[in-house]
Amino acid sequence: MKKNRFITGYSGLRALAVIGVILYHLDPSTFVGGYLGVPIFFVLSGYLVTDHMLKSYRNNGSYDNKRFYFSRMRRLYPQLITVLWAASAWIVLFQRNLLSKLMQIVVTNVLNVFNFWQILNGQSYFERFASNESPFTHLWTMSIEGQFYILWPLVIFLLVKFVRNREKIFWILFGLSILSAVEMGLLYLHGADINRIYYGTDTRFFSLGLGAALAVIWPIEDLKKQIDRTDSRILDITGLVAFILMLVLVLSPAMNPQTMFTYCGGMFIFSVITTILVAVIAHPGSHWNNILTNPVFNWIGSRSYGIYLYQFPVMIFFEDKVTNIGEHPHLYHFIEIIIILVLTELSYRLVEKPFAKIKWADVKNKFSSALSLSSDNWLLKLKFFCAVLILAIGSIGILISPSAKSIDFNKTQLAQRISANEKLQKRNNQNLIKKFKKKQKKEKQSKLVRDAKKAVKKHPVNKKYVKYGISQLDLQLAQKVEVTAVGDSVMAGSSDDLKTLMPKAIIDAAVSRQLDAAVNLIQGYKNQGVLADNVLIGIGTNGPFSMGDLDNVMKLIGNKRRVFWINTHVPTRQWQGQVNDLLKQAQKRYHNLTIIDWYGYSKDHSSWFYQDQTHPTPNGSKYYSAYIVKNVVQHAKF
Numbered sequence: 001m002k003k004n005r006f007i008t009g010y011s012g013l014r015a016l017a018v019i020g021v022i023l024y025h026l027d028p029s030t031f032v033g034g035y036l037g038v039p040i041f042f043v044l045s046g047y048l049v050t051d052h053m054l055k056s057y058r059n060n061g062s063y064d065n066k067r068f069y070f071s072r073m074r075r076l077y078p079q080l081i082t083v084l085w086a087a088s089a090w091i092v093l094f095q096r097n098l099l100s101k102l103m104q105i106v107v108t109n110v111l112n113v114f115n116f117w118q119i120l121n122g123q124s125y126f127e128r129f130a131s132n133e134s135p136f137t138h139l140w141t142m143s144i145e146g147q148f149y150i151l152w153p154l155v156i157f158l159l160v161k162f163v164r165n166r167e168k169i170f171w172i173l174f175g176l177s178i179l180s181a182v183e184m185g186l187l188y189l190h191g192a193d194i195n196r197i198y199y200g201t202d203t204r205f206f207s208l209g210l211g212a213a214l215a216v217i218w219p220i221e222d223l224k225k226q227i228d229r230t231d232s233r234i235l236d237i238t239g240l241v242a243f244i245l246m247l248v249l250v251l252s253p254a255m256n257p258q259t260m261f262t263y264c265g266g267m268f269i270f271s272v273i274t275t276i277l278v279a280v281i282a283h284p285g286s287h288w289n290n291i292l293t294n295p296v297f298n299w300i301g302s303r304s305y306g307i308y309l310y311q312f313p314v315m316i317f318f319e320d321k322v323t324n325i326g327e328h329p330h331l332y333h334f335i336e337i338i339i340i341l342v343l344t345e346l347s348y349r350l351v352e353k354p355f356a357k358i359k360w361a362d363v364k365n366k367f368s369s370a371l372s373l374s375s376d377n378w379l380l381k382l383k384f385f386c387a388v389l390i391l392a393i394g395s396i397g398i399l400i401s402p403s404a405k406s407i408d409f410n411k412t413q414l415a416q417r418i419s420a421n422e423k424l425q426k427r428n429n430q431n432l433i434k435k436f437k438k439k440q441k442k443e444k445q446s447k448l449v450r451d452a453k454k455a456v457k458k459h460p461v462n463k464k465y466v467k468y469g470i471s472q473l474d475l476q477l478a479q480k481v482e483v484t485a486v487g488d489s490v491m492a493g494s495s496d497d498l499k500t501l502m503p504k505a506i507i508d509a510a511v512s513r514q515l516d517a518a519v520n521l522i523q524g525y526k527n528q529g530v531l532a533d534n535v536l537i538g539i540g541t542n543g544p545f546s547m548g549d550l551d552n553v554m555k556l557i558g559n560k561r562r563v564f565w566i567n568t569h570v571p572t573r574q575w576q577g578q579v580n581d582l583l584k585q586a587q588k589r590y591h592n593l594t595i596i597d598w599y600g601y602s603k604d605h606s607s608w609f610y611q612d613q614t615h616p617t618p619n620g621s622k623y624y625s626a627y628i629v630k631n632v633v634q635h636a637k638f
Contacts, residue, residue, distance in 0.1 A: 005220070009281040010044060011301025012292025017041055018304040020250060022311050022340070025138070026333050027574055028126075029543035033250035035257055036270050038141050039207040041308075043274045045145060046211025047282075051220050053156045058219075065153045072149045076305075078355040079347060080142060083309045084109055085394030087135050090313070092397030095320055098134065102401035105136050112146030114139050115199040125198050126258055135313035140199045142309075147201055148208055170216040177209030181268035188263035197263055207271040211278065218279050225284035232285045239280035239288040245273045306344040306352060314340045319572060323613050326576030333574065350383065414493060414615050418511060421495040428499060429506050433530050448638050452476035462501060468626035470501075477633045478502050484531050486521050487538030487566070488513040490624075493615050497625035502632070506530065509538065515545040515553070522556055533561050533637040536628070540568035540579040541614060550586050559592055562637050566628060569599045570614045596631045598624065 017037035024034025056063040084106050091098045101121070108117040117123075118140055125137060159169045184203040187196065197203050249270050254261045281288045300307065318336050319325055325332050369375045371384075455461075456472045461479060466472060483505040485491065485498065492509035499507055508521055518539050525531040535557050539545075557563055567580045580599055587595045601623075602608055608620030616624045 005284075007220070007282055007289060008298065009289035009292035010048075010278075011304075012294070012297035013040060013044065013278070013281065013301070014304040015297040015300035016292075018300065018307050018311075021138075021308065022337070025311060025315055026336065027329075029575055031250075032253055032257075033255040036246075036250050036255065036267070039267060039271045040274050041141065041304075042144070042204070042207035043211040043214075043271055043278055045148065046208035046213075047215050047275075047278055048211075049149070049152060050156065050212040050215035053153065054160070054215060055219065055221055057156070057160045063153060063157070065157075068153060069149070074355055074358075076142070076146070078351045079306055079309055080109065080139075082347060082351050082390075083313065084136075085398075086390050087313045087317075088394035088397040089390050090317055091135075092393055092400070095317065096404070099397060099401045099404035102404070103398050104401075105134070106398050109136065109139055109143065112143045112150065114143040115141075115201060116143075118199050119193075119196050122193075122195070123199075124195055126194070133316055135316040138308070138312040144201050144204055144208075152212075166216055170213050173209050173213035173216065177206040177213060180204070180206035180209060181265070184267070185264040188260060194258060194263075198257065206268055207274075210271050210275045214275050214279055218282065220282055223283045223285075227285035232287075235280050235283055235286035236288065239277055239286060239291075242273050242277040242280065243288075246270065246277065249273070303344050303348050306347050307340060310343045310347070311340050314343065324571045326571040326573055329574030329577065413618075414610055417496075417618070418489055418492045421492055422510060424499070425492075425495055425507050425509065429508065432504065432506050433528065448477065448480050452480075465501065465622060465626050468622045470626040470630045474630050474633045475501065477636075477638075478629045480504065480638060481534060481633060481636045482532040482638075483534045483536050483632060483636075484522075484525055485509065485536035485538070486513075486518045487536075488541045490541050490568075490615055491538035491566070494621040494624045497621050498628065501625055501629045505536070506532065512542055513539065514542050515539050515549050519549075519553060519556065522553065526556065531557070531561070534564065534632060535561055536564045536566070536632060538566040540566075540575075540583075541570050541573075544575040544578045544582070547582060547586065550582065554586075554590050554593065559590075561592065562635060563590070563593045564596055564628075564632050564635070565593060566596045567599045569602050569609075571603075572613055594631065594635050596628055598627065601627050 017040035020031065020034040020037035020040075022034070023031035024037075028034070053063050053068075088102060088106065091102065104117060104121075105114065108114040114136070118125075118137075123134065123137065125140075159172065163169050163172065180202060184197055184200075184206075187200075187203065188194070249255050249266070255266055255270070256262065277288070280286050281292065314336055318332075318339065322332060369377055369380055375381070452473055453476075455476050460472055460475075462475050463472070465475060478501045481502055481504060483502055485495075485505055485507040487495075487507075487509035489509070489511040491498070491507070492511060495507045495509050499505060506525070508525075518537065522531065522535070537553070554563065565583055565586075567583050568576055570576045576599070583595045587593050602616075602620075605620070605623070606613060608616055608623055610617055
């Protein structure tokens with residue numbers, strides 16, 4: 001069977017897809033839609049595989065399934081096995097906290113069911129602070145691709161044999177794609193776990209299905225180069241519109257993978273637009289194949305599989321050892337990218353290319369040469385030794401992993417502390433809200449200060465906190481200050497200490513909270529009439545926000561209240577400096593805004609934090625709380 005022409009523009013599209021995915025994994029808050037590179041890969045796979053199969057049925061009346069399976073295995077497994085065993089070797093040598101369930105991860109990846117395993121084991125794609133964040137999280141896509149390659153020859157065989165009509169086949173594939181997208185939306189609307197939706201083969205099929213449906217009505221061999229100039233212009237304009245719309249969606253906050261629009265049509269719309277661009281690139285009468293063809297894109301595209309495989313292990317392993325990413329985010333991300341590209345190139349030359357055309361006889365000869373004492377091919381011997389070493393160490397890690405203890409974040413000291421504090425918050429807040437609504441008459445600040453000074457010696461309070469940097473006078477005044485505090489897990493972990501020091505504070509802090517959620521909470525307290533004259537905000541750990549977002553918060557709170565904003569100490573994340581610099585700018589803009597410099601106060605005290613260098617330990621919590629309360633009291637409205 002004559003081969004189809006090689007469409008070089010698809011290498012460019014793959015290059016853009018893998019660049020988007022890497023940028024998302026490096027900085028999910030800035031490159032919020034970078035994960036949409038995955039649907040691009042799916043559409044391309046669906047289109048090219050289906051086109052190849054249908055062409056064989058048209059020309060030969062059959063398809064060589066055995067050859068297809070063997071070619072897919074030879075293309076995919078060498079690199080996948082290399083990554084799995086190399087990462088396992090690293091884990092057993094340098095990062096044993098990731099040993100737990102390693103055997104299950106490796107086996108399910110080899111069997112192409114890893115995405116199902118992730119769903120059943122509650123593996124989150126979006127958790128940024130898990131102490132056992134997996135270097136294999138991204139491999140769910142490989143399992144869906146693998147399942148597609150296993151089942152698709154049978155699907156096409158049945159369609160060709162029993163349906164036959166090209167138009168009917170198209171509508172069946174398109175209909176299945178619609179059903180997949182509808183299922184995704186319904187599951188989201190009915191409150192299904194977001195990771196079940198994100199990882200599910202059924203909920204992600206529509207990208208593959210749309211590509212496959214395109215192959216039915218847009219076969220590559222039927223596309224002719226000689227077309228009217230008007231038709232060529234229409235193709236080019238269509239490609240431009242599709243490309244621009246794809247960029248708009250990739251850069252749009254609406255495509256945040258944890259929001260409704262993404263799952264209720266957003267990802268499907270993106271896949272449809274991608275399918276249109278794939279169709280335009282395929283047509284030889286369009287210029288888009290040439291536009292996306294250049295040496296850089298060709299290099300990245302030809303190695304996109306390896307780049308995709310190596311990116312996440314490199315990031316997880318690198319960021320485990322380099323804990324001050326927030327100090328030099330661009331430099332460290334550049335280093336990570338270089339490491340990814342170097343490993344990919346080595347793997348491409350040493351694994352992917354040799355296995356692409358290797359025969360059993362070649363394998364036997366190379367083994368014999370590598371093991372032969374008389375052979376002077378030292379480079380081959382070195383390669384063989386490295387491969388055996390990685391295989392041996394990786395296998396040891398995989399074999400011992402069932403005995404490794406799993407680190408359940410929910411059972412850690414930090415998680416239990418946060419959980420207990422959140423329950424305590426709810427009980428205390430209910431009582432305080434009732435008191436606030438009674439509009440108690442406030443004492444004059446001058447009288448409060450005089451009374452506090454008298455009580456310093458006669459009735460000292462919370463004396464154990466003095467050694468953490470707060471005076472007894474400030475501790476006395478803290479007993480009287482009314483505060484509404486909204487924060488994330490950092491504040492949640494210390495809310496018991498904050499509450500001890502400021503018993504009149506309403507503290508509402510929770511895990512993974514970002515600014516949009518805080519806005520809704522502040523609005524709720526304001527609507528109830530219980531938003532205090534002093535508002536404490538501890539948001540920024542989980543991602544950056546814009547000045548516009550901050551302006552909205554300040555406008556909502558109003559200029560008659562004092563606002564205290566705790567800046568962020570999150571050295572393992574690149575947005576630390578971004579958040580803190582923005583808060584500095586905001587303090588100059590708003591006279592009633594005080595920035596509490598927790599970052600500057602704590603940056604040289606790593607012992608105050610858990611391993612993530614973000615959440616204070618019980619001892620660190622006392623420094624955190626004392627410092628914050630001290631700053632609040634000095635500038636508060638009483």
